[in-house]
Structure formats: C-alpha cells, structure tokens
Amino acid sequence: MSDILKGKVALVTGGSRGLGAAAAEALADQGADVAISYVNSAEKAEAVVETLRAKGVRALAIQSDQADTAAAKPLVDKVLAYFGKLDILVNNAAIAVQGRTVDDPDLDTVNLDRQWQVNVMGAVATTRAAAQAISDGGRIIFIGSLLGSRVPFSGVADYAGTKAAIAGYAKGVARDLGGRNITVNVVQPGIMPTDMAADVRDKLPDAIMDLHPIRRIATLEEVSAAISFLAGPHGGYISGGVIDISGGLQV
Template sequence: MQKVLKGKVALVTGGSRGLGAAIAEALSEQGADVAISYVASAEKAEAVVEKLKTKGVRAIAIQSDQADTSAAKPLVDKVVASFGKLDILINNAAIAVQGKTVDDPDLDTVNLDRQWQINVMGAVATTRAAAPVLSDGGRIIFIGSLLGSHVPFAGAADYAGTKAAIAGYAKGVARDLGGRDITVNVIQPGVMPTDMSVEVLGDGVPEALLNLHPIRRIATLEEVSAMACFLAGPNGGYITGGVIDIAGGLSI
C-alpha cells in the first residue's frame, strides 16, 4: 500500500475500540503517526497503540474524557508536544442513548443530556482546541450518523439531533477554515458491527431494519475507515463541507 499519509500526524478521538480503532489502523497503514484518545479502557487503548506501531509509525494513547470540555485543549497540546504538529483530526468519540420515545414517562433525561454533552459539546471543544494548531492544508473529519439526516425508526430523537448538530457545525467550520486549505467533512455511517450497535440493537440486526437497505447488509468498519482515509489524503483536498452517507442506500 502506498504510504500517502507518511509524515502526517492524526488524532482519533475514541480510538480504543470499534470504528475509532479501525480508522486509527487504516491511517497508520497509509503512513500516518497516530494519537488516540480514550476514557477508561487503558488496556484496550495500549493494545491498539502496539498494533499501530507494528505498521512502522509512531503511536500514543491519551486518556481524555470528551464529556469534560476543559479536557480538549490538554489533549491537543499533548499530541503536539509528542509529535510536533497536528494534521488530521478525526472527531469519532460519541455515545448512543436510544430506545425510548420523547413522550415516554421513563425517559432517561440524565443520560440523554450527557449524550448531547459528549457528542456535540465535546466534539466542538476538541475542534476549537485543534483549529489554531492544525497545519494549513489539514483535515477535520467528523463521524456522524445516517440518523443525522434520516430517521427510519422511533426512539432515536436525541441521538439523531446530536448528529444533525454536528453536520451543521462542520459546514460552518469548513467555511471558517477554508482560507487555510483545511477541509472539514462528515461521514455518516449506518449500522456497523460495533459495541455501540450491540448496545442499541442487541445481537444481530433486525430483519425489518435490514429490509430498509437497498444493499441488504450493514457497513463494514473497513469501508467507513477507507472513506476517512480518502478524505484525509491528498485526493480529498477539494472536498469540504460534505456530508457523505455510508449506509447502503438506507436514506434513498
């Protein structure tokens, strides 16, 4: 594989598992040095780092809780202190709280509010911290969700709202940073084989949900990671403000 990202430094938030770990690995395979953040899974994070190092790149894991917006600047500062710069920011860290409709008397408002704090305010804080130090010609990629623009089932209003907010925010950031040739885009996956999906859907994908997909399967982590690498690479330099669905046509 051509090392098109050799010499670049990437930060992947929430990179200790699932899609974040897959994106971190894909970036490292293309030559990028990678920092990942994690909240509590130190052992998993270190395992990811060791795997990345086998690709011949530098890699570190940094403990940082995205629910705490004051943690964003120290996170970015540690990346720059370790690697000397930051070229690529992957805003991946998020949680999913779904399953109850907004008129449910037992609505878990505490965790729904925490979801807004992590998915929106945490990502905003990380972007604000990264923007002044991000290299000219750099990349910011938000991991959104198809639910940010298309909601095919009930019980996901707040999660969908957080991802819609991210899509709008990213467009504004793209406008703000375009003069520095920094691109800002959103990837909106559908269902993926992650712990988050299991927490929401249980084991397996319901047949009724699969039947809504023209391509009747869920996305692979590799497919989503490949899009992140494309947007982060040299061929993604004229794509900005984009919201790209990787959801098997669920939204059509």
C-alpha cells in the same frame, strides 16, 4: 501499506475500540503517525498503540474525557508535545443512548443530556482546540450517523439530534477554515458492528433491513476507507460534505 500520509500526524478521538480503532489503523496503514484518545479503556488503548507501532509509525494513547470540554486543549497540547504538529483530526468519540421514545415516563434524561455533552459540546471543544494548531492544508473529519439525516425507526430522537447538530457545525467550520485549505467533512455510517450498536445490530427487523438496497450493515473497513480517503491528498477539494455509508438507505 502505503506512504501516502507519511509525515502526517492524526488524532482520532475515541480510538481504543470500534470504528475509532479501525480508523487509526487505516491511517497508520497509509503512513500517518497516530494519537488516539480514550476515557477508561487503557488496556485496549495500549493494545491499539502496539498494533499501530507494529506498522512502523509513531503512536500514542492519551486519556481524555470528551464530556469535559476543558480537557480538549490539554489533549491537543499533548499531541503537539509528542509529535510536534497536528495535520488530521478525526472527531469520532461519541456515546449512544437509545431505545425509548421522548414521551416515555422512564426516559433517562440524565444520560441523554450527557450524550449531548459528549457528542456535541465535546466535539466542538476538540475542534476549537485543534483549529488553532492544525496545519494549513489539514483535514477535519467528523463521524456522524445516517440518523443525523434520516430516522427510519423510533427511540433515537436525541442521538439523531446530536448527529444532525454535528453535520451543521461541520459545514460552518469548513467555511471558517477553508482559507487555510483545511477541509472539513462528515462521514455518516449506517449501523456498524460496534459496541455502540450492540443492542440493535443483531436484531434489526426485516422491515428495517428492507430499507437498505444493499441489504446488510456497514463494515468498519468500508467506513475507515472513506475516512482515509478524505484525510489524504485526493480529498483536498472535498469540503463541507456529508458522505453517507449506509448501503443506499433512503427514508
């Protein structure tokens, strides 16, 4: 435990499980009060909140569907009403629709389109809403993906596209908000032990693993530590950056 973020308020979207929950805990471990958003997992979200409160910080779970861009402002308003301010936004909520190439006749275009809506337009809407409320000197951290920069296997074109879009958008936001000393960065993990990667994480072919100089997948703790660093005072001169946490994979 540390008090380096004591007095700060963070919002982690998609914080009921996986990396979102781990990031929320890491921020709380540094003393931040934390709000998390979730779509359906109310029980899991409340369990995360209880874990956060046990660390001695204030915590709140807010149901909000990022696919609905109109839900972004009410989400931020609820954070402000409960905590009184917002200092840190972690744009983590996303979905993954993968596994089929773009020429597959059975391509699930409905859910691929929803992926663009959640991963890009939803994150954009949340950022726009938060930008008007976030404190000067605040932090915005987007969770991207290594696939936004490098694509070592097939069947992920649309997912990779959404993450590449986020990386470009974040650089523009960094330029827009830099005058207020608000930093904006992207953390790009490789494959992690989350539900999102359940279909691939345990059966990666040796050819893919061999691309990793550090021959394993990322841990949630490693990625959360990078998020916490960027959210803290020592990250105050890092902005517009894209940080890979992928074991050195280069393709």
